[in-house]
Amino acid sequence: MNRTLIRGATVITMDTLGDLPCADVLVTDDKITQIATKINADDALLVDAGGCIMIPGLVNAHMHTWQTALRGLAANWTLLEYFKKMHAGLATVFEPEDLHIATLVGALNQLNCGTTTLVDWCHNNKTPAHNDAAISALLESGIRAAFFHGTPKPDPKPGEQPFWAVPHPRTELERLLNKYQGHELLNVHAAVLGPHYCTLAVALHDFQMIKALGVVGSLHQGGGAARTPEGWNQLEAAGLLGEQINIVHGHALSDAQLQRFCDLGMSFSVAAENEMTQGHGYPITGRLRRLGKAPSLGVDLESVMGGDMLTQARVALGMQRSLDNFEYRLVHDSIPPTSTVNTREALRWVTVEGARMLGQLHRIGTLAVGKQADLVLIRSDDLNMQPMHDPVNTVVMQTTLANIDSVMVAGRWKKRQGRLLDVILAPKLAALQASGKKIMAGLGLVANGF
Template sequence: MTTSEAPAPGRPVVLRGGTVLTMDDAHTVLTDADVLVVDDRIAAVGPALDVPEQTTEIDARGGIVMPGMIDTHRHMWQTAMRAYGADWTLTQYFVWYYLEHGKVFRPEDIHAGNLLSAWESLEAGITTTVDWSHGLQTVDHAEAAVDALQAVPGRFVLAYGNIQAGPWDWTADPAVRSFLDRRRTGAEDLLGVQLAFDVTGDPAFPERAAFEVARELGLPVTTHAGVWGATNDDGIRLMHENGFLTPETVLVHAATLTADSYQRIAASGASISVSTESEQSAGQGYPPTWQVRRYGIGVSLSMDTSVWWSGDLFSAMRTTLGADRSREHLEAHVKGETVTHVHLRAEQVVDWATRGGARALGRDDLGSLEPGKKADVVLIKNDASPVSFPLLNPYGQVAFQAQRGDVHTVLVNGRVVKHEHRLVGADLPAVRRNVEATVDHLRSSLGEDAWLAGMNPGLPDEEVLDNPYQYTEYKSESTREARGSMFGEPGAGT
């Protein structure tokens, strides 16, 4: 049965005749091949598959079928302010959200941002998104965040955080612990839970209490690490020496660290979520993939926040390739050498956008198209675009040529959530109304002058470079010590 309509839920689906990037261990690429989905699983991959009766056929000829992409770090609650901070530095971001205005977000504002961001992810072929939700001032905010995620047919992980309070305080709140225990189960395997907080490097290590709660509840921890002016090697050392740096730990950015920290991360099995668009623009540090590759550390990709940047991993892949290759060429030029073969290839960043995210989340059932895996599948095909052909290097096509408008079909858990370039079941006018209400609330709460000034906010009287976290008095100028070269430690490149 072939149809141009969105397939009925519960019916098998086969994507016919595409170029299939399986992203299996061998990175097998199949041409003129099919992917059969039955229930929530991939049933078969190969040419001219026999399929059950009443299977819906989707024509994938001329297109690329690949695993759903995975974003391991996105502040979804900020999406209602899309592009507001386009010209911010990281310091201005700290000023706006951490010091001045983050507290004015109500639960309904968290809901509005999450709902918009969740649909945005699916539209771009991102089937799993980690909601790095550090605006959860109350459990009501958290309930609103999860309600929004569960209203959208994607796969999400709520990384629970609160930048307005110390992690040792909010993790001790019985209401928070009850929420975490209740929300981490069920949801048809479409909702996961992490804890999200940063480690300042305070020698007293007050964050220990939060790590202990995470361990007690069996929850992974994700943390901004190696961020200029905020976190550094001291935090990595404290986590490692106290046994809290584990394979489940996801370190975001990790861009201003020394060899000692990268060695500790590699030894622990922790992974790094690289947000290249963010690191290039905001100033966390030079995107670290060139160092991370040297130490064999696992990498996933992320977009950080739409208050600044785009919300799709096509941008993440191409900016990551650009940053890594730029560093490689420039460092060679400093030594009077010429790079003749780049180390980072398109195939590798496609892996990071799929398998890398699955590894970071401990989800062996995601990230590749193999029988028995969860059916999170993306078809990239756009017959109306001259950029869609010729299809010569499928990894290069995904990493450098494709964009969200080329995402033809998306399946999550076997359910078609985007078909023929249109989201299925998305009431975007209602989403727009909620977002507009949030914007109106923020503008009225701040006042028009403060709202306009916030697009390029000045600095407050207190110093924010030593400590943007207002829940602690600890300060350390080591978060902005001079680097040995423009790229970090001398000779640290590959």
């Protein structure tokens, strides 16, 4: 039995205990076993957390981690350029080792930024070896991960069916479930096309598969015209919608559809920064809030932007406040009397709601006795953080990567005093750079200025 006593932090539990200005947290093996103002545990390893804010580990609810070696390359692309240049271009030259190094470094960066749970939405996996390479990287990193098995989206070659007419490969998904499901830090789920991007026959097949296998089914919605406009009605009529379905982005849904989907318990993941950057449309955060629902948040693409989740919380919060403020001014011709969305709600989007989307809120997403010890220590005594008047405001609005001091996953420290543990980064970064150059060279491209 391993016990760690974390002493003297300002603790934001996001649970029934609320915020504790100075508290101790006792971790036994992989679980939180006590939270109190003063804990005596002489046999525990003592960690002084004075000058720190403790929060639940962040949940990145949607990221295509395979694109880590292409960081910044797509920063000026619209969604249509991304489809053409990434999926029909760069993605086609990835080998299993490229997926492995991209996923490994991407997952390590998530840990470094305070994310303890990563939803890896992998849709550049043309062989079983690609899937195994990505999953082995997640396991090597030590992050808690949900591997969402997707499918590539290349342009069809002569004689080939287009990707939107090909059912999800159930046999491969079942192989991955049999091999990996139940691992301490890994779950396997399905990343399907969904009716916006596939034929009705494929959508029916994929949603029936999701229900039969008992996995979460996640899909993109929005971005151009729908391939099967009537698809959602058919899926609903077939009884294939429910809590197991996660919609990413959620654009091009009517108010009536959104209401029904919320009533059915479906979840929604928003990537506010990328949606605004690539032209998806305004994030649906406000539409969900009006229906009493909240989104989880994801980075989406490190080929476009940075990977830290607190930035995503700030962007999503700022965008929704902006939309609400603009709407109020149109009606009242004045500034709103107060903000419509507060910082605690934004923090829920990157903790509680990500856990809920995965069906894991009973295990992660908040700090509570009996839950997994996934937590982050943030230096609140740093130059950019003082004076601290409200810890939640400080976390959401002031915190940067420089303040992420320590990260624990399942009771094991993955980062301490500002440094990742048990990893030598230099050779991994060299391999990532080599992979990125190789992928670009495969299409006759070179990086600007390099």
